[in-house]
Amino acid sequence: MKLSNLSIKRPIGLIMIVLGILALGFVSLRNLTIDLFPEIDLPVAAITTTYSGAGPQEVEQLVTRPLESALSSLQGIDTIQSTSQPNASLIILLFQNGTNLDNALLEVRERVDQVKGMLPDNAGDPSVMRFDPQQTPIMALGLAGTDLSRLENVAETQVIPYLERVDHVASVTTMGGLTREIQLVLDQAQLRQYGLSAGQIAQALQAENRSASAGVVSKGSQEQQIRINGEFTSLRDIASTLIPLPAGGHITVADIAEINDTFADESTITQVNDEPGLILSVMKQSGGNTVEVAERVGKAIGQIQERLPEGIELTVVMDMSIFIRSSIDSVLQNLIIGGGMAVLILLLFLRSIRPVMVKI
Incomplete structure (x- = not known):
């Protein structure tokens, strides 16, 4: 039986089938994740290793080459790229298409663990990471104000905790701003007089700051854990730390050093709307809807701004959802134009609206 005859004889059944298909499509559309790029698993892995105080040649000879030798015999590797720079080593592994990246990363970690004991003592543990294009910031927010020293504290205590409570927001990281730093300027003459070194001062401070x-x-039927909080909370705690002398006795840090409460040297300068500021990068959870998360963050920004101190402003610098909305609008626009052109062409050739409606 032809579909046209079946449609004429069973119109109610056909209408129910069409309505069922439309309902299924509507539910699927609502649950469809909207993102700028499709979810793909690129066969790329990266191994990063830090080696403080070493130059590029030392990093290459003592860190990069041993790791490359251990990883080069892995199955499925297409290309190995390495970069040795001051204080760090980066190795990128490109696997062949179709390689199971989960199993490959397990083998990479096993090889790295075998070589880890051969690395220099000052080198950090190698970190194995996979490249995931989904782990890119969906929004960049600018926190600007005239007093740059306050921005870092405001971001950590007010802005970041509030944003991380937004649904499907994974994390928020900062870039720029000033980081508080306690500097000890040692008196070299006093160190020689007491027979001390900078390393001994650092060890004494580390032992006390924990x-x-x-x-x-035991309290009745319960057992309570006792914890001693020995971390520094003020400059006075640092100044009064006792340093044991080789000849016996003790002195304090204040006797041999000047303590400065200052900020770390700036390696980058960040400005938002021509004012000093810092950038907050918002990461969404895996599988989250970028457009919905961006809308929730946008609403949260308005609520946060009401609580910020006077003179500090939180604005949106970059929003990936704008490009997604633009792409969707472009698709809908092309769909409408294409449908309209098809109707006009049918009307031009058929010269009657009734057969055109039947064709549609």
């Missing part, structure tokens, strides 16, 4: 467990106390 918390520890002091055991368990």
Whole structure:
């Protein structure tokens, strides 16, 4: 039986089938994740290793080459690219298409663990990462104000905690701004007089600046853990730290050093709307809808701005959802234009509206 005859004889059944297909399509459309790029798994892995105080040649000979030798025999590797720079080594592994990246990363970690013991003592543990194009910021926010020293504290205490509570926001990172730093300017003459070195001062400070467990106390039927908070909370704590002398006795840090509460040297300068500021990068959770997350963050920005101190402004610098909305609008516009052109062409050839409606 032809479809046209079946449609004429069973119109109600055909209408129900069409309505069922439309309902299924509507539900699927609502649950469809909207993103700028499709979810793909690129066969790329990266191994990063830090080596503080080393030049590019030392990094290449002592870190990069041992790791390359261990990784070059892995199955499925297409290309190995390495970069040795001061204080760091970067190795990028390009696998052949079709390689199971999960299994490949397990083998990479096993090879790295075998070589890790051969690396210099000052080198950090190699970090194995996979390249995921989804792990890119969906929004960049600018926090600007005249007092740059306040921005870092405002971002960490007010802005970031609020944004990370937004649904499907994974994390928020900062770039720029001033980072507080406590500097100790040692008196070299005093160090020579007491027979001390800078390393001994650093060890004494590290030993004092830590918390520890002091055991368990029984209270009725319960056991409570006792914790001693020994971390520094003020400059006075640092100044009064005792330094043991080789000949016996103790001195304090204030006797041999000048303590400065300042900021770390700026390696980058960030400006937002021609004012000093810092950038907040918003990352969404895997599988999240970029457009919906951006809309929720936009609403949160208005609520945060009401709580910020006077003179500090939070604005949107970059929004990936704008490009997604533009792409969707372009598709809808082309769909409408294409449908209209098809109707006009049918009307031109058929010269009657009734057969055109039947064709549609």
